[in-house]
Amino acid sequence: MVLNSDTQEDAKSGVEKFQVKILGDSSAQITEDVLSSSNVGITDSKLSGSASSASLTNGHAAPMYSAGIRNGNETWFEVGRSKTYTPTADDIGHVLKFEYSVVDAVTKSPVGQASTLQTNRVIPAPSPIPRRIIRVDGMGHLDLDRRMTSSGTFTALSYNVLSETCASNDLYSYCPPWALSWPYRRQNLLREIVDYAADIICLQEVQNDHYEEFFAPELDKHGYHSLFKRKTTEVSSGTTIDGCATFFRRDKFSHVKKYEDNVALIVVLETKVNNQLVDNLGKRQLLCVANTHVHVQQDLKDVKLWQVHTLLKGLEKIATSADTPMLVCGDFNSVPGSAPHALLAMGKVDPSHPDLTVDPLNILRPHSKLVHQLPLVSAYSSFARTAGLAFEQHKRRLDGGTNEPLFTSVTGDFVGTLDYIFYTADSLVVESLLELLDEESLRKDTALPSPGWSSDHIALLAEFRCCKNKSKSRH
Secondary structure, X not given: OOEEOOOXXXXXXXXEEEEEEEEOOOOOOOOHHHHOOOOEEEEOOXXXXXXXXXXXXXXXXXXXXXXXXXXXXEEEEEEEOOOEEOOOHHHOOOEEEEEEEEEEOOOXXXXXXXXXXXXXXXXXXXXXXXXXXXXXXXXXXXXXXXXXXXXXXXXEEEEEOOOHHHOOOOOOOOOOHHHHOHHHHHHHHHXXXXXXXXXXXXXXXXXXXXXXXXXHHHHHOXXXXXXXXXXXXXXXXXXXXXXXXXXEEOOOEEEEEEEEOOOEEEEEEEEOHHXXXXXXXXXXXXXXXXXXXXXXXXXXXXXXXXXXXXXXXXXXXXXXXXXXXXXXXXXXXXXXXXXXXXXXXXXXXXXXXXXXXXXXXXXXXXXXXXXXXXXXXEHHHHHOOOOOHHHHHHHOOEOOXXXXXXXXXXXXXOEXXXXXXXXXXXXXXXXXXXXXXXXXXXXXXXXXXXXXXXXOEOOEEEEEEEOOOOOXXXX
């Protein structure tokens, strides 16, 4: 849980900044002389009054009060001074009081009385649910925290993180409000993403303000450079727009070029020689990564197909200019067997496909143009091509007809696959995959999102090895 000072009062004349303090435990009022100093801390009638319970991990200033401030049967401790505060294990069971005041730019003294915000008692965060990395060559599995990065390989993650504007209580009524709130979800999402330790991260449904204020700076601390593309249309009547954000490890890749499709962010990266992602170190090795979020409305089948078609045509142009391995990741909002999926996986759409009947503006005609020559293969179909009893559990989580996951999204009214990682099979080989989840385990919390999983989608991750280009055509 994070307390945030974004809900500040209107600025007053001569105001330069807000002074923020963090305290914490019961609902009783604290004395006015303490409030006027503007702080935040922890209070509990069971505390002895020593400062040993205070935590300053979220702030840089020394505590205003070296010992607890008593008020009746309660004692308050200052635990930080910052615009945000993430409770620690020491805070569990206590209440946090967030105090802030306007500070005069000249005198540096508070203007007026401090404002306060008080929380419910801090509860423990759900324990992370481990997902294993499964080797598709039959050599077992690797725990995420003990995974050995093989020379010549890299990992790519694709994840729709569910923007705050889309996470309404009405739509996800089964999720506790505290677990649906963005301050909680963003910390849970960040922890999950960082634990995967992917070399390339493709996130969808990232609000522009969340990218600038949270994802970019937080992942920068973990060694990632990032790029962002906003959607061309707004997701709400306000000014908040979501988009695609691509992150890559600075120690493994350098940024060469960026393209922006109608619904995709396309990034060309160059591998750094000391990481030995290819055997031939004398040759410049490029990698093209497309991160997309296709239109969500299910009745606009023509729009979905057109968006995928134009993306693939753009990637074909890049492929002809350079011998470049490609990844096409994202939320395609298209189930296996749909026309967009057929175009991606098969390179064409059958003229009799039912999706083609929805084309009021004739943007899909002639149907013969709905083809491409990129040798794209879905990474998770590798489970279906792997022999051995050890893989039976993972195969049961695939659709037998399409070899795609049974689901990548589970909500109150939908279960199905919308997310994919496609790769060019002539230049990349799948080494490992992040295991899929079973629906039964997710249904314990009704659906996604939940306290344990903070999006309505699940993350997909694949490990690839670069190989010599076998051919430049699908056929």
